[in-house]
Structures are given as C-alpha cells and as structure tokens.
C-alpha cells in the first residue's frame with residue numbers, strides 16, 4: 001500500500017520513449033501522471049534508432065585504447081565520427097572525460113551499472129506491450145557483429161570478455177556459418193560474433209505511439225505544448241509552457257538532449273552533448289535480414305523493420321539545431337550497398353536524431369540534489385531504447401519509496 005505522499009501526481013516533461021516508459025511504471029503503481037511534449041509521443045530521437053533491445057549492450061562507448069581509433073573514425077572511410085567546429089570548446093572537456101572513462105579500472109563498474117538498465121529490457125517491454133494487441137512489435141533476435149577482417153573477431157577482446165563474464169551467450173562464427181544466418185550479407189565479411197538472447201523492435205516510432213496510447217488508457221493526461229522553463233514554488237514546481245502555466249507537485253525531466261537547457265535555467269550545468277546520428281530506410285529493399293547486424297568497421301547497424309531495411313549509425317557532435325549533414329545520406333547508402341550488395345536502393349528516407357550523451361555512457365537518473373520534488377531521467381545516449389523500461393521502472397520505485405537492488409547515486413546528475 002502506497003502512502004499518500006508517494007501517490008502525489010507526477011508531471012513528466014518529454015514524451016520520448018524514456019518519458020513514456022516512466023509514465024507506464026508510475027501508472028502501474030497508481031500514481032497520477034501528466035506528460036507534456038511539444039510533439040506527438042516518441043517522434044524525435046526515439047523514432048529513428050536502430051531498434052536494438054539488448055541485455056548485453058553493457059559496454060560504454062569509451063574503452064581502453066579508444067583514443068587510438070579516433071583519427072581513423074574522424075578521417076577514415078565513411079568518417080563515422082565528426083565534430084563541428086562550433087561545439088569544439090564544449091567538446092574538449094567532454095572528450096577528456098570520455099577518454100578518462102575508458103580506463104580499465106572504471107570499465108567493470110560502468111558495465112555493471114549499464115546492466116542494471118539494459119538487463120531486464122526485454123521482459124519489461126513484453127510487460128508494457130501486453131494487452132495492446134501489438135506484442136509482436138518486439139521480436140527475438142541476435143546481434144551480429146560482422147567483421148571484414150576475421151582476425152579482429154576475437155572473443156578475448158575486453159568488451160566481449162565482460163559480456164561473457166556477465167552471462168552473455170556469445171559465439172564466434174566464420175563466413176559460411178554467418179551466411180547461413182544472413183544469406184544477403186556481403187561475402188566480404190569473413191567472421192562475426194553472435195550475441196544471443198536479444199530482441200529488436202520492428203518500428204521504434206510505432207512502439208512509442210502504442211505505449212503512449214496504453215498510458216492514456218491507464219489514465220495519463222498528455223498535453224501538447226512547448227515547455228519554456230520550470231521554477232520552484234512553495235508547494236512544488238511551476239512549468240511555464242507556451243501560452244499556459246502548469247502547477248506540478250513532482251516533476252521528472254525526460255527531455256532527452258533538450259534537458260540541458262531546462263536545467264541551465266535552474267543554474268545546473270551538465271556535460272550533455274547532442275551526439276547526432278542518422279538512418280537511411282529503404283522501403284522496398286527486395287531483401288530481408290533476420291537479425292540486427294552491425295558492420296563493426298563502419299559502426300552502422302542494419303535491421304529489417306516495418307518501414308523497410310534501416311541502416312543507422314554515425315556520431316556527429318554538432319549544435320542541436322544545426323541542419324542534417326546531407327553527405328551522410330550518400331555515406332549510409334554506400335555502406336548499405338557494401339553490407340547487402342543485392343538490395344534495391346530506391347525511394348529511401350533520410351533521418352537525423354540527437355542522442356543525449358554524457359561522457360560516461362550512463363544516464364542521469366533519480367532525484368536532483370537540493371531540488372525537492374525534481375527528478376531526472378535523460379542522457380541515455382546510444383542505449384535509450386533498451387534502457388527506457390528499466391530506467392522508468394527504477395525511477396518509479398524511487399518515487400514510490402520501494403526497495404530496489406540498485407543505488408541511484410551511480411546515476412546522480414551531479415556526479416561530474
């Protein structure tokens with residue numbers, strides 16, 4: 001039985017997949033929820049991702065030796081990494097933190113923290129989808145990490161070792177075996193590491209729509225308006241929106257990359273960068289692939305979805321509102337052809353989204369120190385789709401004062 005205090009209404013800022021899953025976990029506990037977004041639920045960053053839902057994406061972006069790979073990522077084929085000169089000054093301290101984070105002594109702890117958020121993702125999505133009639137949006141799958149140079153497919157590499165130690169079922173396969181799983185994959189790929197026990201979402205955009213509809217049916221109010229700022233009041237918070245002011249007892253910031261600006265108004269500065277990523281989706285590719293396939297060299301992930309075959313990836317640090325970089329479209333089309341030489345390329349759709357990225361690959365999750373009634377759940381970078389249900393569940397438990405096997409201090413906003 002919840003005490004009345006724990007049932008105080010909650011206002012969630014942002015209806016991306018993080019805000020929606022947080023709403024569902026609170027509604028399951030009988031907490032009244034209002035969700036505010038300027039757009040339709042889940043149609044920003046949460047729309048265009050690669051659809052990977054993995055208990056084993058527990059390896060941060062920065063690893064020992066990552067610094068050695070940066071020149072090639074910036075200047076090599078496909079140039080998957082780029083830094084816009086306009087964000088260079090912000091990028092410097094962020095980049096130093098990022099590289100320091102890749103130290104061996106930090107890696108295990110980060111992987112454990114990530115596994116708390118990725119680990120239960122499949123079961124929690126199954127629970128959220130239950131009863132919607134769209135349970136098949138989530139499909140069992142493997143994550144195939146495909147290598148052109150077979151000698152680089154090494155189960156002793158630190159990232160695969162950590163996954164295996166934490167229970168992942170991994171298999172190294174050669175080219176024939178690989179082709180039996182993905183016949184359309186280019187014969188250029190000599191080997192792969194199969195990460196088993198995963199899932200993929202067949203339409204991340206529709207997933208958000210369906211889960212938001214479920215939240216509505218469970219009693220959530222969705223308001224469509226733009227949030228300008230939030231201010232502390234005697235009894236809680238005031239949310240200043242376009243044309244209206246809303247009073248809120250408890251507020252959770254789930255604004256993805258836009259969370260930074262809202263916090264700056266409160267005098268709180270966080271090292272959150274817009275790490276832009278892209279996809280090209282081919283509605284009539286003429287082929288189907290069976291799993292999530294990563295081209296490890298080019299750092300792109302391919303998946304067959306409801307809307308066609310999607311190739312997603314790239315890491316572009318740039319101002320939030322800068323227009324998409326057009327050359328990325330051609331790059332992704334070239335990468336798609338290199339992966340699947342037999343596919344049809346016409347009528348493709350090009351999309352750009354903004355990963356909300358902290359240097360340590362962990363989100364900000366939990367209460368904000370010194371700001372009673374204010375909570376955060378943002379900054380999930382490359383992992384937001386898979387971390388969403390567990391992040392929402394952990395925050396709902398914290399708000400309802402339930403016991404849990406994790407200390408949210410690891411994800412505190414002021415950890416930097």
Ligand SMILES: Cc1cc2nc3c(=O)[nH]c(=O)nc-3n(C[C@H](O)[C@H](O)[C@H](O)COP(=O)(O)OP(=O)(O)OC[C@H]3O[C@@H](n4cnc5c(N)ncnc54)[C@H](O)[C@@H]3O)c2cc1C
Nearest residue numbers: 016018038045046049050051052227256277383384385386
């Ligand atoms: C190319 C690419 C591939 C990816 N692949 C994967 C993957 O395979 N698996 C995975 O787990 N993750 C993946 N990700 C990451 C994942 O998509 C993100 O981490 C996740 O979508 C972040 O969700 P969010 O709810 O925090 O943010 P968003 O989806 O961006 O939601 C934020 C919401 O806030 C609203 N908003 C912002 N400002 C305001 C305002 N002032 N007023 C009102 N509303 C506002 C927006 O309209 C938006 O709806 C990928 C990302 C990219 C770019």
